[in-house]
Amino acid sequence: MISQEIPYSSHIIVMPHLRVQNANAISSPLTHGFPSITAFMGLMWALERRANAAGINVLFNGVGVICHNYQEQVTQSGFTQTFNLTRNPVDKSGQTAPIVEEGRIHLDISVLFAVEAPDWSDDEKQETDIAALHAIMQGMRLAGGSFLAPLAGQAAQSAPWCIAYESPEVEPEYFKNARYRVLPGFALVERSALITQKLAEIQKQNPEATALDAWLSLVRVNWHYNAAQDTWQHDRTNGWVVPIPVGYGALGAVCPPGTVAGVRDATVPFQVVESLFSLGEWVSPLRLKNAQDVLWYPSSKPENGVYRCHNSYRAL
Incomplete structure (x- = not known):
C-alpha cells in the first residue's frame, strides 16, 4: 500500500452514464475484462490539456470510475471464452493480413474527476465550464473506445453535474447524498492490503511464499475438501476481488530524447517499462x-x- 498525501479538490465533476463503444478490454499482459485505471488517468490528463487550451481554468487531481453495465466482445458458448476478432483487409501484396488479437468491450460508466477550479465561485461560470468539458470529452477516446451519444430519452440522465464543498471536513456529507x-x-477501488494479509496466512504453512504467491491465490477461486462436513468449500470471502494493473515499473534507465528508434514521440525521454499489478474490488457506491x-x-x-496510480479505499 502506497501512502501519499491526497491533494485537496473543491469540486468533484460527475460525468454520468457515458456510453463507450469498442474500448480495449485487454488491460495488461495478464488481465482483461475492463480498461486499466491508467487509461482513465490518461483521459483525465488529456482532458485537462484540452480544457486549458480552450481557456477553461481547471486543474485535475484524481479520477474515479463506476461501471453500470458492460458487454465484453467474447464468445458465449462453453467454459472457455475467446475474443470476437475481425479479419483485416488484405495487405498491399494481396496477401491475407495476420490476425492481431484485440479485445473489445462496450461500457456504460460514470467517470468522476476531482478538480480545483478557482473561477467556479460563480455558479454560472461553473455550469458553463462543466458543459464545455462534457462536450470536449465526447470527441475524445477512452482506452481506444469512442464515446457515443446518449440513447433516446436518456439525455437528462447523462447530463454532467458537480459536487462542490467549502472544506474537506464537510465533503463526506456532500458525497453521502450524491452516491444515490x-x-x-x-x-x-484498490484492495492491495489483502495481499499482505494473504501472504501472512500462506507463510504459516510455507515460509518461502512471496507476495506473488499471495496475489495468485487471491485472484483465483481455491477449492478444498472439508472432511468434517463432507463438502467442497472455496475461499472466496473478500467480495468481488479482481487482479488489476495499476501502473508501470521501469526495466532500465531513462533514455534521452531521440536516442531510441521507432518511439511515438522522439522529443521526450524514453524508458522501457512493464505493468505493475495489484488487487481491485468492485464495490457498491453505498x-x-x-x-x-x-x-x-x-x-x-x-x-x-515507479509510475503508479493509488486509491485510499478502506473496507468498513
Whole structure:
C-alpha cells in the first residue's frame, strides 16, 4: 500500500452514464475484462490539456470510475471464452493480413474527476465550464473506445453535474447524498492490503511464499475438501476481488530524447517499462464513505522507476 498525501479538490465533476463503444478490454499482459485505471488517468490528463487550451481554468487531481453495465466482445458458448476478432483487409501484396488479437468491450460508466477550479465561485461560470468539458470529452477516446451519444430519452440522465464543498471536513456529507445518483453500479477501488494479509496466512504453512504467491491465490477461486462436513468449500470471502494493473515499473534507465528508434514521440525521454499489478474490488457506491474512496491519484516516483496510480479505499 502506497501512502501519499491526497491533494485537496473543491469540486468533484460527475460525468454520468457515458456510453463507450469498442474500448480495449485487454488491460495488461495478464488481465482483461475492463480498461486499466491508467487509461482513465490518461483521459483525465488529456482532458485537462484540452480544457486549458480552450481557456477553461481547471486543474485535475484524481479520477474515479463506476461501471453500470458492460458487454465484453467474447464468445458465449462453453467454459472457455475467446475474443470476437475481425479479419483485416488484405495487405498491399494481396496477401491475407495476420490476425492481431484485440479485445473489445462496450461500457456504460460514470467517470468522476476531482478538480480545483478557482473561477467556479460563480455558479454560472461553473455550469458553463462543466458543459464545455462534457462536450470536449465526447470527441475524445477512452482506452481506444469512442464515446457515443446518449440513447433516446436518456439525455437528462447523462447530463454532467458537480459536487462542490467549502472544506474537506464537510465533503463526506456532500458525497453521502450524491452516491444515490450513480446507482445501480459498482465502483473500482484498490484492495492491495489483502495481499499482505494473504501472504501472512500462506507463510504459516510455507515460509518461502512471496507476495506473488499471495496475489495468485487471491485472484483465483481455491477449492478444498472439508472432511468434517463432507463438502467442497472455496475461499472466496473478500467480495468481488479482481487482479488489476495499476501502473508501470521501469526495466532500465531513462533514455534521452531521440536516442531510441521507432518511439511515438522522439522529443521526450524514453524508458522501457512493464505493468505493475495489484488487487481491485468492485464495490457498491453505498459503501463509499467519501470521494477519496473512489478516486485514484497518480503517485509517480521517476527516481525509483515507479509510475503508479493509488486509491485510499478502506473496507468498513
